[in-house]
Amino acid sequence: MEHQKIDELVARIKALESELETELHQEYERFTCEITKKREELLASYRHDRENLFRYLVTTPILHLLSAPVIWVVLFPAVILDLFVTLYQWICFPIYKIAKVKRQDYIIIDRHMLGYLNSIEKLNCLYCSYFNGLMGYISEIAARTEQYWCPIRHAKRMKSIHSRYQNFFEYGDSKNFRQGNRELRKELMEEKE
Template sequence: MEHHKIDELVAKIKALESELEAELHKEYEHFTCEIAKKREEIRAAYRHDREGLLRYLATTPILHLLSAPVIWSCLIPALFLDLVVSIYQRVCFPIYKIERVRRSNYILIDRHRLGYLNLIEKLNCLYCSYFNGLMGYVSEIAARTEQYWCPIRHASRMKSIHSKYRNFFEYGDSHTYRNGVKELRKALTEEKE
C-alpha cells in the first residue's frame, strides 16, 4: 500500500516536472524571440545612425585629416613601449615577488563591434582603446615599481596620482620611511589582482 502512494507521488512529481519544463521552454522561446526582435531593432537603429564613409570624409575638417598621420605615427612607439614594459614586468616582478599587472584589465578592445560606427570611427576607437589602455597598464606597472623602490610623495602637489600613491610616505619624513618601507614592500608582494 505504501509503495502505491509513493509511486503516485513520484508520478505527480514527474508530471509537475514535465509541466514546469514545458512552461520554462515557453518562457525561453518567448525570451529568445524578444531578444531577436530587440537585436534586429538595435541593428536597424545602428544602420540608420551610421554615417557613410564618403559623407564622413566630406564633412571632416581638412586639418583633422592632415593630423591623422601624426596621430597614427604614435602607434609604433606605443607598440614598442608595450613590448618593453611587458618584458620588464615579466623579468623583474617575480624577482621582487610583485604580482604582475594583467594587461587585459587595462587594454580593452570592444568598441569596434558597435554597428553605428563606420570603418574610420572603428579604427579610431581601436587606436584610442589601445593607447589609453596601454597608458593605464604602464601607469600601474610604474606605480607598483615606485611603491617597491621609492614610495615617497613629491614635495609639490601632482595633478593626477596613480593607484599606489596614497600609500606613499610624506616628503621629508625620513623616520616613517625608514620604519615603514619594508612593510609597504611586503604589502605590495601580498597584493593579488
C-alpha cells in the same frame, strides 16, 4: 591626526569609486538587457545612425585628415614601449616578488563592435582603446615599481596621482620611510596576480 584625515578622505574616495563602479555596472546590465530585448530594433537603429564612409570623409575638415598621420605615427613608439614595459615586468617583478599587472584589465578592445560606427571610426576607437589602456597598464606597472623602490610623496601637488600614491610616505618623513618601507613592499608581495 593629519594621517587620520587623509585616511578618511581616501576611504570616502574609495567608497565613491565603488558606488560609481556599481552604478556603471548596473547601467551596463540595463543596456545588455535592452540589447537582448530589442536586438533587431537596435541593429536597425545602428545601421541608420552609421555615417556613410564617403560622407564622413567629405565632411571631415581637411586639417583633421592631414593630422591623422601625426596621430597614427605615435602608435609605433607606443607598441615598442608596450613591449619593453611588458618585458620589464616579466623579468623584474618575479625577482621583486611583485604581482604582474594583467594587460587585459587595462587594454579593453570592444568599441569597434558598435554597429553605428563606420570603419574609420571603428579604427579610431581601436587606436584610442589600445593607447589609453596602454597608458593605464604602464601607469600601474610604474606605480608598483615606485611603491617597491621609492614610496615617497612629492613636495609639490600633482595634477594626477596613481592608485598607490596615497599609501606613500610624506615628503621628508625619513623615520616612517625607514620603518614602513618593508611593510609597503610586503603588501606588494602579498597581492595576487
